[in-house]
Amino acid sequence: MKKFALPLLVAGILLTSCDPEKKPEIVNLEVVVQPVFGAGNAPVSYNDASYAMGTDTVKFTRNDFVLSEFALLDEQGARVDIRNEYAYLSLPNRNSFTLPTTIAAGQYAGFAFAIGLDSTTNHGDPSIWGGSHPLNPAVNNLHWGWTGGYIFAAMEGYYQKDGAQTPWLYHIALLENRMEVVVETPLDLTDFKTLTLQLDLEKFFKAVHALSPNEDGDFSHSTFDNGLAHKLSENLSQSFQFASLENQTP
Amino acid sequence: MTNTRWLVFGLLTLLVVSCGDNWGKKPHVTTPYVLQVPAGFPQPALPADNPLTVEGILLGRQLFFDPILSLDSSQSCGSCHNAAFGFTDHGLTYSLGVDGSVGDRNSMPLHNLAWHQTFFWDGRAPSLREQSLEPISNPIEMKEDVLHVVEKLQRQPRYQDAFTAAFGDEEVTPERMGLAMEQFMLTILSGGDSKFDRFIAGTESLTTEEALGLQLFNGESNPNSPTPGADCFHCHGGALFTNHKFMNNGLDSVLTDLGLGGVTGLTTDDGKFKVPSLRNIAYTAPYMHDGRFQTLEQVIEFYNSGVEPNSPNLDPSMIGFIQTHSGSTRGLNLTLTQRQAVVAFLNTFTDTRVETDTLYQNPFK
Numbered sequence: 001m002k003k004f005a006l007p008l009l010v011a012g013i014l015l016t017s018c019d020p021e022k023k024p025e026i027v028n029l030e031v032v033v034q035p036v037f038g039a040g041n042a043p044v045s046y047n048d049a050s051y052a053m054g055t056d057t058v059k060f061t062r063n064d065f066v067l068s069e070f071a072l073l074d075e076q077g078a079r080v081d082i083r084n085e086y087a088y089l090s091l092p093n094r095n096s097f098t099l100p101t102t103i104a105a106g107q108y109a110g111f112a113f114a115i116g117l118d119s120t121t122n123h124g125d126p127s128i129w130g131g132s133h134p135l136n137p138a139v140n141n142l143h144w145g146w147t148g149g150y151i152f153a154a155m156e157g158y159y160q161k162d163g164a165q166t167p168w169l170y171h172i173a174l175l176e177n178r179m180e181v182v183v184e185t186p187l188d189l190t191d192f193k194t195l196t197l198q199l200d201l202e203k204f205f206k207a208v209h210a211l212s213p214n215e216d217g218d219f220s221h222s223t224f225d226n227g228l229a230h231k232l233s234e235n236l237s238q239s240f241q242f243a244s245l246e247n248q249t250p
Numbered sequence: 251m252t253n254t255r256w257l258v259f260g261l262l263t264l265l266v267v268s269c270g271d272n273w274g275k276k277p278h279v280t281t282p283y284v285l286q287v288p289a290g291f292p293q294p295a296l297p298a299d300n301p302l303t304v305e306g307i308l309l310g311r312q313l314f315f316d317p318i319l320s321l322d323s324s325q326s327c328g329s330c331h332n333a334a335f336g337f338t339d340h341g342l343t344y345s346l347g348v349d350g351s352v353g354d355r356n357s358m359p360l361h362n363l364a365w366h367q368t369f370f371w372d373g374r375a376p377s378l379r380e381q382s383l384e385p386i387s388n389p390i391e392m393k394e395d396v397l398h399v400v401e402k403l404q405r406q407p408r409y410q411d412a413f414t415a416a417f418g419d420e421e422v423t424p425e426r427m428g429l430a431m432e433q434f435m436l437t438i439l440s441g442g443d444s445k446f447d448r449f450i451a452g453t454e455s456l457t458t459e460e461a462l463g464l465q466l467f468n469g470e471s472n473p474n475s476p477t478p479g480a481d482c483f484h485c486h487g488g489a490l491f492t493n494h495k496f497m498n499n500g501l502d503s504v505l506t507d508l509g510l511g512g513v514t515g516l517t518t519d520d521g522k523f524k525v526p527s528l529r530n531i532a533y534t535a536p537y538m539h540d541g542r543f544q545t546l547e548q549v550i551e552f553y554n555s556g557v558e559p560n561s562p563n564l565d566p567s568m569i570g571f572i573q574t575h576s577g578s579t580r581g582l583n584l585t586l587t588q589r590q591a592v593v594a595f596l597n598t599f600t601d602t603r604v605e606t607d608t609l610y611q612n613p614f615k
Contacts, residue, residue: 047518
């Protein structure tokens, strides 16, 4: 009997792994963020293209983020947390990340995440993170150095002021400006999928508060800014929307 | 029982086959070298395909300091990267090549390179191994054919031994030269032992002037804020005092050197240069890619009042430098005392280890 044990086992493994009907029990999720200006438009062309926004004309040069507290929403709308995962995005080049294969395969009703970090992580020792970890200051360039804490979203570009190209810069930081993003949409995660979200940069200037570099100030480091960073954070948290969900290409 | 016997036999065969090449040869053993990352530094992403070894580093150090790499054996890498000047060129604005040609950029300090991804002021070298072969053939530097250097090295017993120790046999190739010099340069550190680091570690305190400098360095220039700031941390922030990016800090409104734009061909990169680390800054005068400022006072004066708002691709992080503060002209609007405080703070980054650590010095002396 023993003689057959090994061949049987091998055959078993082969059979299982070849079964085309077999669906995984746990899956990962790749998330791609695609920057656009105006819903449904072509991806933003960084550095050179100008976008009209009311009386302003803006360019984008930097959209960097630290993300954390990922969750899926189940069909009752409750959060299924994906803990201890962090991502750093630097659009348009570094525009994706993959959440690990710990997600129970199934149907979900949405995806949520935070732009920014909880207080403990934000003020923890930044030198503990490995060479390529998203929170390593040498990877993300979003750590404020000795003053402590990370910039959650670094938004930069140029606009036209009195006919000349002038920079605008908004660095959104500090706990009170941490952003919760929730994208409600049916998500069939019964297999390994890629979720593409659009970041609508037009909404960054007007989702909740209509703001313009010319009229409301062209820079903020989140302090002494008459609440500008906070308003921008409220806009940014409303600027993400569902674009597509597709099978991962092997 | 039979099964086990077959298994053992199979394993033995595998072992024999996989050792076939080296059968009878002594295995090549190297001594791993652990980079002592200074306290407070982020972890570096070291190249996985070139692990640091004591033997590799020593070979790299010999190559770095050996004038045999140049056309007439008059110049080594160390000629333009002198440890006593923080691995820069003796205070020269532009370096001189073997034939006396004058270069067009200021020599760069070589420390904490393990945290950099691209090299040179314009980022044209994607790795240290590739970078390190460039000066050899550069006509305004060592002006020598790399393959000729290979021949010269092969003839020397010292290098036959050193290549064998590092790589397992005597073969000299440009690739191996690059790997060895990469290893040596990855080990040169500045940090952990400056006054600034001792202050962070709590073992020494800053003077009142230096402490004001620290506050200004990390403070933002904002006309709405009651406290002044010099906005330096955006680009020279963190333990390494650089963000390793390529940026335009507004030196000129008309560009003579395109910097990164000359490499990528994109006009949106024109005027961008590597943000230099400010560690050991007191050692490395003169300053900027063209060495235009002789002193740190001149550098601060530039940042205080000389930033060109119309410089192409002026980095948005320079926005605080072109604000108008109430009742003043455009600029940071720092007083003389405040400007001196920033300089005093920059002087706390000096780590004399570059001069004293025997691991960094010329092995032929």
